[in-house]
Amino acid sequence: MIIDVSKACDLLKKGDDILILSHQKPDGDTLGSGFSLKYALEKLGKRTRIECSDGFPSRYGFMYQDGFDPDKQEQFTPGMIVAVDIADTQLLGKKTEKYKDRVDLCIDHHPSNTHYAKNLVLDSQAAATVQLISKVIDGLGVKIDLLMATCIYTGLATDTGCFRYSNVTAETMYLAARMMEYGVDAYGINKLMFETKSVARMEVEKLIMETLEYYYDKRCAVIVISDEMVKTTGVSEEELEGVSAIPRQIEGVEVAVTLRQKGARTYRVSMRTSEYVDASRICVRLGGGGHARAAGCTVEGTLVQVKKKIIEQLKDAF
Amino acid sequence: MIIDVSKACDLLKKGDDILILSHQKPDGDTLGSGFSLKYALEKLGKRTRIECSDGFPSRYGFMYQDGFDPDKQEQFTPGMIVAVDIADTQLLGKKTEKYKDRVDLCIDHHPSNTHYAKNLVLDSQAAATVQLISKVIDGLGVKIDLLMATCIYTGLATDTGCFRYSNVTAETMYLAARMMEYGVDAYGINKLMFETKSVARMEVEKLIMETLEYYYDKRCAVIVISDEMVKTTGVSEEELEGVSAIPRQIEGVEVAVTLRQKGARTYRVSMRTSEYVDASRICVRLGGGGHARAAGCTVEGTLVQVKKKIIEQLKDAF
Numbered sequence: 001m002i003i004d005v006s007k008a009c010d011l012l013k014k015g016d017d018i019l020i021l022s023h024q025k026p027d028g029d030t031l032g033s034g035f036s037l038k039y040a041l042e043k044l045g046k047r048t049r050i051e052c053s054d055g056f057p058s059r060y061g062f063m064y065q066d067g068f069d070p071d072k073q074e075q076f077t078p079g080m081i082v083a084v085d086i087a088d089t090q091l092l093g094k095k096t097e098k099y100k101d102r103v104d105l106c107i108d109h110h111p112s113n114t115h116y117a118k119n120l121v122l123d124s125q126a127a128a129t130v131q132l133i134s135k136v137i138d139g140l141g142v143k144i145d146l147l148m149a150t151c152i153y154t155g156l157a158t159d160t161g162c163f164r165y166s167n168v169t170a171e172t173m174y175l176a177a178r179m180m181e182y183g184v185d186a187y188g189i190n191k192l193m194f195e196t197k198s199v200a201r202m203e204v205e206k207l208i209m210e211t212l213e214y215y216y217d218k219r220c221a222v223i224v225i226s227d228e229m230v231k232t233t234g235v236s237e238e239e240l241e242g243v244s245a246i247p248r249q250i251e252g253v254e255v256a257v258t259l260r261q262k263g264a265r266t267y268r269v270s271m272r273t274s275e276y277v278d279a280s281r282i283c284v285r286l287g288g289g290g291h292a293r294a295a296g297c298t299v300e301g302t303l304v305q306v307k308k309k310i311i312e313q314l315k316d317a318f
Numbered sequence: 319m320i321i322d323v324s325k326a327c328d329l330l331k332k333g334d335d336i337l338i339l340s341h342q343k344p345d346g347d348t349l350g351s352g353f354s355l356k357y358a359l360e361k362l363g364k365r366t367r368i369e370c371s372d373g374f375p376s377r378y379g380f381m382y383q384d385g386f387d388p389d390k391q392e393q394f395t396p397g398m399i400v401a402v403d404i405a406d407t408q409l410l411g412k413k414t415e416k417y418k419d420r421v422d423l424c425i426d427h428h429p430s431n432t433h434y435a436k437n438l439v440l441d442s443q444a445a446a447t448v449q450l451i452s453k454v455i456d457g458l459g460v461k462i463d464l465l466m467a468t469c470i471y472t473g474l475a476t477d478t479g480c481f482r483y484s485n486v487t488a489e490t491m492y493l494a495a496r497m498m499e500y501g502v503d504a505y506g507i508n509k510l511m512f513e514t515k516s517v518a519r520m521e522v523e524k525l526i527m528e529t530l531e532y533y534y535d536k537r538c539a540v541i542v543i544s545d546e547m548v549k550t551t552g553v554s555e556e557e558l559e560g561v562s563a564i565p566r567q568i569e570g571v572e573v574a575v576t577l578r579q580k581g582a583r584t585y586r587v588s589m590r591t592s593e594y595v596d597a598s599r600i601c602v603r604l605g606g607g608g609h610a611r612a613a614g615c616t617v618e619g620t621l622v623q624v625k626k627k628i629i630e631q632l633k634d635a636f
Contacts (some may be wrong), residue, residue: 073479163481164495164512171494176481180488187484194482199536202527202568209524218517249513250520282520 003119005132009139011105011119012041015080021103022052023086024093025238028060028158028193033084033107033129035063036151040142042308043302049073053093062189063151079102085129087113107132127167130155134175149182150182154189200235207233207242215311217318220255221247222310224303227261248272255317257310259303267306270296277317319437322370323450323501326439330359333398339421341404342411343556346378346476346511351402351425351447354469355373358460367391367414371411380507381469381631398422403447407432424548425450445485448473466597472507480512518553525551526561533629534636538573539565540625545579573597573635575628577621585624588614595635603631 003011012018019040021032031052032273038048050056056070081103081189086092087110089100106117109132111124126132130152137144144152156176160168163176180186188189197205204225211224230240247256255277258270269286271279272294279295288297321329329335332569349370356366374388374518380445401420404410405428407418414501424435427450429442444466448470455462462470474494478486498504515523522543529542541564548558565574573595582615587604589597590612597613604627617624 105622164505164508168504169493170498173491173498177488177491177495180486186486187482190482193565197567198569198570199532202530206527206530209527212520212524245513247347249515251514251516253567299591 001119002115003121004137005121005139008105008107008119008136012046012082012136012140013044013056015104016046017079018046018048018074019078019081019099020048020050021081021083021086021092021096021099022050023091023177024053026054026057026060027054029130029155030085031060031063032151032155032158033133036130036137036148036155037082037084037107037133039065039145039148039151040137044140047074047076049076049078051096052277052303053095053097059192060154062192063147063154065147078102082107083117085109089114089116102291105151107136111267119278121211125169127165127169127172128155128159130159131172131175144179144182146182146184149179149184150189153179153184153186154193157186157190158193162190196234198239200233201239203233204229204235204240205243206244210247212247213307214253216253216314217253218250219318220257220311220314221250221253222257222259222307223247224259225261226303227263244270244272248274255314259306259310261303262298265300265302266300267299268296268305269299269306269310270294271310277314282310282317283312286310320433321437321439323439323457325423326338326437326454327425329398329437330400330454330458331362333422334364335394335397336364337365337396337399337400337417337491338366338402339399339410339414340368340415341409342371344370344375344378345403346370347446347448347473348403348411349374349378349381350471350473351451354448354455354466354473355400355402355425355451357466357469358384358455358458359464362458362462365392365394367394367396369414369478371413371415377510378472380510381465381467381472396420400425400618401435402451403427407434425454443487445483445487445490446473446477448477449490449493461498462500462524464500464502467497467502468507471497471504472511473503475504475508476511477485480508480616516553516557518551519549519557522547522553522558523561523564526564530565531625532571536635538566538570538575538632539568540575540577540628541565542577542621543579544621545581562588562590564612566592573632577624577628579621580616583618583620585617585619585621586614587617587624588612589628595632596635598629600628600635604628 020034034050038050041048081099083103091115103117105119107121109126109129113122134152159257207229208223213222246259254274256272260268262268273279278292280290280292282294283297286297290296323618340352352368356368359366367442399417401421403426421435423437425439427444427447431440452470525547531540562576572592573588578586580586591597596610598608598610601613601615604615608614
């Protein structure tokens with residue numbers, strides 16, 4: 001059932017022994033939402049616990065209370081289960097999927113939310129779930145403190161590429177401004193979130209840059225990430241995030257293609273287009289799908305064959 | 319004489335035939351300040367003209383009124399000269415330096431401002447000069463429109479690395495939020511300003527990445543930009559902006575060094591440090607200077623010799 005923020009606050013006020021769930025492969029928004037809500041509920045005297053199938057990365061350590069140890073949290077049989085920023089129970093992951101039919105309240109901003117929870121607060125216009133959490137905290141009558149503000153700011157910044165994506169609204173900026181008034185170290189957070197690359201990431205970027213090729217009068221740019229590159233640099237999946245921006249950001253490039261090797265003769269193709277080429281139409285022809293500006297498919301063959309197939313399919317697009 | 323915003327508004331209200339000056343090598347803040355002030359003064363029925371020694375780059379075309387042609391502006395003998403975002407008359411550049419002793423009003427946020435103008439509005443806590451210009455426009459009683467808001471937003475975004483630098487305050491974010499309420503295309507502006515790289519820039523980055531070397535247990539990273547690279551890629555000075563971020567953003571790197579070749583046996587050294595190494599102390603020893611976190615010097619020798627000199631000087635820093 002879709003409910004509004006005020007109804008969600010009523011439920012939370014009544015509840016206790018509240019288990020908060022963040023999605024697997026946790027990001028700044030699901031953690032920022034989970035922890036700020038946890039801190040707010042604790043101010044109301046509630047017992048809480050937060051769980052995430054993939055644990056709590058040290059990278060986001062500045063959002064955790066001093067001495068936070070996920071394994072030493074209070075143990076209780078949940079009286080209420082709250083999922084934050086989780087569009088689908090498939091995103092719970094192995095450790096917490098056992099709760100999938102028992103979620104009492106979901107707070108989310110994904111338009112694709114599957115309405116799996118008994119009660120759902122959904123605003124797909126919100127740039128981040130923390131935008132809704134901040135309303136819940138206000139609705140609970142809890143005064144926001146520096147740590148909560150840090151969590152909320154982090155969710156906003158990470159889900160918007162530091163206030164850069166098309167999901168940013170005046171409301172997003174007003175909320176970030178308000179959080180900064182609590183003394184949030186925005187500079188430090190953004191440096192850590194956006195301007196820090198691991199040595200392995202730098203090494204793999206160097207190798208990727210060497211594969212950069214242009215087609216169709218430089219309106220199409222292609223990069224390759226081979227199994228070999230991943231192996232020799234030891235780069236993790238998490239560290240590879242966002243490399244598809246490399247071809248996409250080149251001036252004049254309409255079609256940016258990232259070929260990610262997945263075994264000897266298999267490439268996962270990610271295609272992003274800037275303005276007029278329908279990426280979905282091309283990827284569908286190759287057995288994939290997606291949206292007009294972002295689509296994908298999987299193509300079998302040697303690297304040369306895969307490139308040839310894609311470039312041929314683009315012929316009529318230019 | 320230092321004056322406040324309200325006094326500046328009095329001067330502007332009294333003035334007419336107002337010449338606005340932006341600094342050479344114009345950026346988003348000097349242009350955003352100049353154009354938004356120009357539009358506001360025009361709403362008050364003033365005749366205005368804007369000048370910049372290096373012209374008006376097409377990259378910032380979205381801030382200019384339809385059909386704006388710098389050479390076809392109204393010609394008049396200035397009744398009042400206003401400099402925006404110009405810390406020193408040396409930054410006027412060739413075409414406009416003739417006005418250097420005649421600036422009636424300067425609006426600026428640089429702490430290094432030399433107080434060359436008859437009247438100076440200075441706030442070194444402001445992240446961008448547009449932050450002051452917005453106050454002036456409010457003080458003039460002019461209603462901000464979409465084009466003015468676009469100029470102000472652009473100044474804020476470009477002078478803060480898209481709300482990422484340490485100069486960002488809650489006030490900066492509140493102002494950006496307010497400008498977005500006027501319908502500013504923040505996404506489009508940021509894409510253009512921050513996520514677009516020329517083909518030449520990509521090519522030079524590829525070559526620079528190949529020069530990346532680590533020292534002292536990967537706590538020091540060094541990159542080289544040779545004359546040859548600049549020549550073969552045809553990259554411009556403007557396009558090279560920000561490449562020193564490449565070594566700086568690597569996790570665990572305390573000292574990031576960029577060596578820019580300037581002739582056969584000369585290298586300009588730029589040193590950025592993260593937390594504890596005093597870059598200034600090291601660069602002073604090599605005949606340069608600067609601040610604790612950002613300093614520079616010029617070193618003569620072959621590339622191998624220059625690197626050796628710098629690495630040796632760093633020995634006692636680690």
